[in-house]
Amino acid sequence: MDIGDLSQLLRVSSLDPSLKKLKLHLVTWNVGTAFPPQDADHLLQLDMPMDMYVIGLQEVNCKIINILSDFVFDDPWSLFFMDVLSSLGYVKVASIRMQGLMLLVFVKHQHIPFIQDIRTNYTRTGLYGYWGNKGGVTIRMSIYGHMVCFMNCHLPAHMENANQRLDDFERILEVQRFEGQSVPVILDHDALFWFGDLNFRIADHGIHFVRETINNLQFSLLWENDQLNLAKKKEAILQGFMEGPLLFKPTYKFDLHSNTYDTSEKKRKPAWTDRILWKLKNVSQVSEEDKKSEEDPVFTVTLKNYISHMCYGISDHKPVTGTFMLQLKPLVSSPLVTLGPIGEWSADEDSLVSFSAVPDFPSSVWDWIGLYKVAFRHIHDYVTFAWVKDNEISCSGNVKQVYINADEIPRGGGKFVLCYYCHNIQSLTGISQPFQIKPAQLLEEKKFLVENFNESDELDRSKWSELASTSS
Secondary structure, three states, X not given: OOHHHHHHHHHHOOOOOOOEEEEEEEEEEEOOOOOOXXXXXXXXXXXXXXXXXXXXXEOOOXXXXXXXXXXXXXXXXXXXXXXXXXXXXXXXXXXXXXXXXXXXXXXXXXXHHHEEEEEEEEEEEEOOOOEEEEEEEEXXXXXXXXXXXXXXXXXXXXXXXXXXXXXXXXXXXXXXXOOOOOOOEXXXXXXXXXXXXXXXXXXXXXXXXXXXXXXXXXXXXXXXXEHHHHHHHHOHHHOOOEOOOOOOOOOEOEOOOOOOEOOOOOOOOOEOOEEEEEEXXXXXXXXXXXXXXXXXXXXXXXXXXXXXXXXXXXXXXXXXXXXXXXXXXXXOOOOOEEEEEOOOEEOOOOEEEEEEEOOOOOOOOOOEEEEEEOOOOEOOOOOEEEEHHHHEEEEEOOEEEEEEOHHHOOOOOEEEEEEEEEOOOOEEEEEOOOEEEEOHHHHHHHHHHHHHHHHHHHHHHHHHHHHHHXXX
């Protein structure tokens, strides 16, 4: 099955027309080559339940030794967010890095089978396109059948480069293409979230006026001279992009570990360089007849919160977050693959997995089933896996069985889940309910006790025989 037919498959699988609400928390932060902070509670708004986290970072340490280390091990920032979120039931389903630009996507366990068709891309714009210190990294995915794209950018700095920033953004939109035929172009997605250190500045006003206005919390006096706001009024490429009101202090440039604006000799003028915007697909391209159709998918985005986080001082930028409510009519209401363990599993016995897939499922010889700890961190954080085609031992109608060798199962046992990875869709298309694996150690102890009991029983019989012979 061609991956371009995936959206059609999802529509065919649609059973539940009711609207679903998903809360998305989006982070952008120029971290200035710093290491992660002590905690992320305020940044991630951990006191509020979220369904998805999308985290865009700029200026992650990209010295050669750090990049080489990150190829072998997860980088400190990925580890930091995985440590925080995995214990709360989130899994990193996608990531991409281009030098100092990084983009991570985490979702709750229950949404994993409905996050599909994941693709990534990147565009360098530094040094005329040869260097990746500036540019954009992108992750696109199908969320319950709706195509959504997330783009993290770091655009050129300095007041005089406003046009260059727009040119680079337009180039990123033009050159990035995604594999497959479903939605290859960024602007054709149902929703596009554009964020990052966009580096737009406050024009005309002098530094003293800007700082005094900020001190008096009169932010609206600066909005009309914000370069991005000015560009949105006249640049065709920005038509349709929306942003929440800038009701927080400009997020650049601060002295490190303080809330004081730049006191160095350069005395940079404060600016809202760190931004989050979004755009929905152009509804004017849909015919009136299609608009009236009850089969038309529903997808809306509502901004619930748009703030900066002044409590973080490891960088000269303050992080910015946007919390969104995505309301959509699911185009798929059940996983493409349903799977689970057969019988009780023990760590010293071969075990079986049963699974079934929807008709016309785009299976591949590269599909696999992974065994994960319940609090797994990312797609490849499995304890072991089995190739579906190689390890298949039984097939009855649409139900198939795959075995996992006892040598591959953790001897300590514990609580686990099974996940089905589809190579063609580049995502986990099914996840089982949590289940328990009996540790091998307990079984060995049981065997030891049984053997001791048998030996004790034989000894008792011998003693009774001796007593009987003596009495006779």
